[in-house]
Amino acid sequence: MKSWSLFPRRSIHAKLLAFMLIAAIIPLITLGSMAYWKSSMVVREQFSKSGEYIATQLQIQIDNYLSQMRYMAYDINTYVSDPTLVVMREEQPKTYTGFLEQKNFERYLGAHRNLDTKGIFIVTPSGYFFGENVINGQDLMRESWWKALPAKLDEERWIGFYTPRHYVGFQDEAELRNQEKVLGLVVPVLSGYGVLKDSRILIEMKAGKLFQLFSQLEEDMSAHVTITAKNGELIYQTAGTFVQQESDVVWNKPLESNNWMIQVRLPYEQMNRSAEVxxxxxxxxxxxxxxxxxxxxxxxxxxxxxxxKRLQETMRLVGTGELQTRAEVDTEDELGRLGVSFNQMVRRIQTLIAEVSRTEQLKKEAELRAVHYQINPHLLFNTLDSIQWKARLSGANEIGNMLYHLIKVLEGNLDITQELVPLEKELQTVEHFLQIQELRYGPVFQFEQTGVEACRRYLIPRMTLQPLLENIFFHAFEDGHGTIRISVSEKEGLVTLLLQDDGAGIVPERLARLLDPDLERSSKRGLGVYNVDQKFKLHFRMEHGMKISSVRGEGTTIQITWPKREEIPDEHQGNDCG
Incomplete structure (x- = not known):
């Protein structure tokens, strides 16, 4: 009780204020911390995946360039090594034939170009070159990397990235910043004869796309990129000072074409910067x-x-018996839904009270009818038995049989000692009724039943099926002609009985009024069907009973559903219900 001393004992407003504040702050801190931790992990993971992806794209792009360049060099060497394909008699053409030979050879070299190719040339020892007339041979000879090549080149040499100064139009060193870098490869010509002997194949690829990938890693992610050759020679390195640390995230991507190694280092602080934000x-x-x-x-x-407070006052009024009182609902929040639920509860209470009153009224009417019918039927049965024997003695066997079946039907109707009877007994009464109709009309109708044997012990209100069959013969069949089907099934504790006929059907206007409880019935027309439905509702609650569907000229289907109850079998009898 001491814990409540912080708040006024009678102020629910202060208590709600404190509890709502606590309830808001604690989950907010907890969920916010979890969200921060999870989002930081996701950001770091996505940042790492992004760097991994760009590094992989850089690896694939460089490998693609290197493979193209090596393939070009191989294809050109294969071509120039075949003397039947290449006939170069003059280094510098002096005749028209020599001019045509050079042009054809240069067209062949140009056929290897693509959008990423800067230039493809074959350079002779004298400095003369074959290819597009876009470079200066003397400027090429003055390139530092060209001078570093051995005089007798016997294997391919990857030059790496550089800014070419040997192209026509290059003016001075000031243009270096605006000049696009290239990736170069020099391969010795394998032809050992002719003007191409000891010449070199120079292939240069535009490196703009590669430097865009470098820029993404270096500028967007502050990564440090290094490319080294197999012998440790530095091919490329991000400009500026970079101090390597053990916490750096490192991706190493080897190149298959020439065994270069790409290393991308990302400082951990840079990766964690987004998490700090x-x-x-x-x-x-x-x-x-x-x-x-x-x-x-x-x-x-x-x-x-x-x-x-308003809801409390409404509850008090309902508690005193004012069931017409309703809670005022002006919002859709929890209290609004509580008010709606309370109003629905009050309406259900009113409905249940009305239903109980109506059920009690129906029970009283049924009890009055039962008292009215509690006459001694012995005189009636004895009289009918006497008429039956009189008919047999007189040879009127058909009349005797009709009286016999009539007695059996009346016995089922007038026996008010048992309101619920087994389905088997109810169907026996139906059989006697059908025998009477057969004696009346002749064998002009058919009667079929399915599922009865498995459900024969299920209890059903007595004298419910015979009035329905009587309606079929009276309203649906013409001179007794037609088919009647009864099927019984049980599922999840509910018994369903379908009574179908192929008679005249019921017009929609009459069908809608058959089971209407508010309809005042001044005659017996439709009263039998309504009474059968009421029997099921009285015995098994209002949600059970009959459903009727009918198509004019095709027939009528009556569906009756009620809870499964079984007759308690004798100790010596088996239970056939499935």
């Missing part, structure tokens, strides 16, 4: 949410207490 936003959002929660808790607690 998220942390700052989280703290600011937490403070703002706390202030907002305090304000909203104060406003809502006042509204809630007012609604609770």
């Amino acid at each position: 998220i942390q700052s936003f989280f703290i600011a959002a937490l403070i703002l949410s706390a202030v907002l929660a305090l304000l909203l808790a104060y406003l809502f607690s006042r509204r809630i207490t007012g609604k609770i």
Whole structure:
């Protein structure tokens, strides 16, 4: 009780304010911390995957370039090594034939170009070159990397990335910043004869796309990129000073074409920077949410207490018996839904009270009818038995049989000692009724039944099927012609009986009024069907009973559903119900 001393004992407003504030702040801190931790992990993971993806794309792109360049060099060497394909008699053409030979050879070299190719040339020892007339041979000879090549080149040499100064139009060193870098490869010509002997194949690929990938890693992610050859020679390195640390995230991507190694190093601080931004936003959002929660808790607690008081007063009035009272609902929040639920509960109570009153009224009427019919039927049965024997003695066997079946039907009808009878017994009464109709009309109708044997012990109100069959012969069949089907099934504790005929059917207007409880019935027409439905509702609650569907000219189907109850079998009898 001491824990409540912080709040006024009678102020639910203050208690709600405190509890709502606590309930808002604690989950906010907990969920916010979890969200920050999870989002930080996701950001780091996505950042890492992004770097991994760009590094892989860089690896694939460089490998693609290297493979293309090597293939070009191989294909050109194969071509120039065949003397039947290449006939170069003059290094510098002096005749028209020599001019045609050079042009054809240069067309062959140009056929290897693609959008990423800067140039493909064959350079002779004298500095003369074959290819597009876009370079200066003397400037090429002055390139530092060209000078570094051995005089007798016996294997391919990857030059790496550089800015070419040997192309026509290059003016001075100031243009280096604007000049696109290229990736170069020099391969010795394998032809040992002719003007191409000891020549070299120079292939240069535009490196703009590669440097865009470098830029994505270096500028967007602050990564450090290094490319080294197999012998340790540095091919490319990100400009600027970079201090390697053990916490750096490192991706190593080997190139299959020439065994270069791409290394991308990402500082851990850079990867964690996004998480720090998220942390700052989280703290600011937490403070703002706390202030907002305090304000909203104060406003809502006042509204809630007012609604609770009004709902309490409504409950008090309903408790005194004023069932017409309803809670005022002006919102869709929890209290609004509580008010709606309370109003629905009151309406259900009113409905149940009305239903109980109606059921009691029906029971009283049934009891009055039962008292009215509790006459001694012995005189009637004895008289009918006497008429039956008189008919047999007189040789009128057909009349005697009809009287016999009539007696059996009346016995079932007038036996009021048992309201619920086994389905088997009810169907026996139906059989006697059908025998009477057969004696009346002749064998002009058919009667079929399925599922009866398995459900024969299920209890059903007595004298419910015979009035329905009587309606079929009276309203549906013409001179008794037609087919009647009865099928019984049980599922999930409910018994369903279908009574079908192929008679005249019922017009929609009459069908809609058959089971209407509010319809005043001044004659016996339709009363039998309604009474059967009421029997099921009285015995098994209002949700059970009959459903009737009919198509004019095709027939009628009556579906009766009620809870499964079984007759208690004798100790020496088996139970056939499935």
